[in-house]
Amino acid sequence: MDSQPNLRLFTGWVLIAQVLGLTSVILVAVWMGSYRGGFAWQEDPGREFNYHPLFMIIGLVFLYGDAILVYRVFRNERKMYVKILHGVVQAFALLFAAVGLKAVFDSHNLAEKPIPNMYSLHSWLGLTTVILFGLQWVFGFVSFLWPKVALSMRTIYKPIHVYFGLAIFVMAIATSLMGITEKAFFSVGSPSYKGVPYSALPAEGVIINILGMVLVALGLVVGYIITNPDYERQPTPEEEHIPLDQ
Template sequence: MGKGTFDEIGSTRVTLKWFSFMVLSSQIVGVTAVILVAVFFGQYRGGFAWTSDIHKEFNYHPLFMTLGMIFFYGDAILAYRVFRDVKKLRVKILHGSLLALSLIFASIGLKAVFDSHNLDTPPKPNLYSLHSWVGLTAVILFGTQWVCGFVSFLFPKLSEEIRKAYMPSHKYWGKAIFSLAVGAVLMGITEYSIFKDIYPGDNLKHQRNLINVFGFFVLVFAAIILYLVSNPGYQRPPDNEIEHVPLAD
């Protein structure tokens, strides 16, 4: 991540120590969120299975969507900040690979929820809630963003003029889609808790507290990620702005 301090912005000098602390905090919070959702659905909501038990297959949906659209997506956004002194091509490959991994997990998560609806007896309707609309929109936009970024900045790489024109929109939509995914996750756990009557009464207070803490950690993780990528003091050195544009910054 380099040595010493980051670039001076006005009269403010952002130290590497604070940046490293924030990055480490994001990873602790993000991993904790993944563990919490895994424990919630693994220990309290029946565990995990594939199509042999569609109700347990559903439990993969929140786990994989959290892994894909929250944790790995957030880490992909941070790649250009954390590895600021690594060759750009290597960071591009890492960044694109993390995003591809995010898309794979999200796709499996979508399959799990569609299977749990379509294979039920009788089948349940799909895409009837705001959560499902927002979540599917986030995944579709995410896939589109990845393809556009890959073609524009990695391979075959468009002309500098086109990349300059596209860069502001690309940056905006990267953060917007991430925020949309966070909103979808929070709506999803709220919808699930209401459907399963987790909120009322004291007999499920441990589950209620666990899912609420999970949601809180998702929010904190997202806040740290957006803070780190929005602070100009944490950008890579401006040697060639077009060449080091991240795919989801």
């Protein structure tokens, strides 16, 4: 073939995405674990909250990002195996998100003085994102793994699935940035950190801001890998003769 794609730097970008994804998980765990009192379940709603940012970022940012990348990373494996891997990783992402949502609703409802739910822009966009993610999973499963729908429908749906796949990922990152902002203004400077407010940028504030910038960088890198036509998965020679395996 004369149209051999240019895979220069591909591995480097994927590694950078892994480093950024893991760094975001570590930073949010350190923030919640070391500055916000650590983790607990329903016996302590204030600390149950701390599972919310951790689980949302593990699920809807780190795992979601990697699930998007599997088609590029496992470019020489059988397409069906890669699809199954994609679906399984996304199922785990949804599971983490569900537990993360449970944690925040519990922390509001079980607090001594209950906090209203679903009033902030963060909550509106966040719930929209999770619902779209769930729909995307169901439509993807029905269309590409358990194909009861006609090939013509799948061909129409595929670019929609791909577009929303990246769009919902970006929405998850944007929602995280708003959640981080809320939590920073609510909590930094509250007694557990010697009363230094966010505006004086104590260590906790710096960690928070770096976490946010790392999430943005991750979005940029995953977006770049996915939209670079050189990095797109090429059909293997067998696949070219099996249109149903698209």
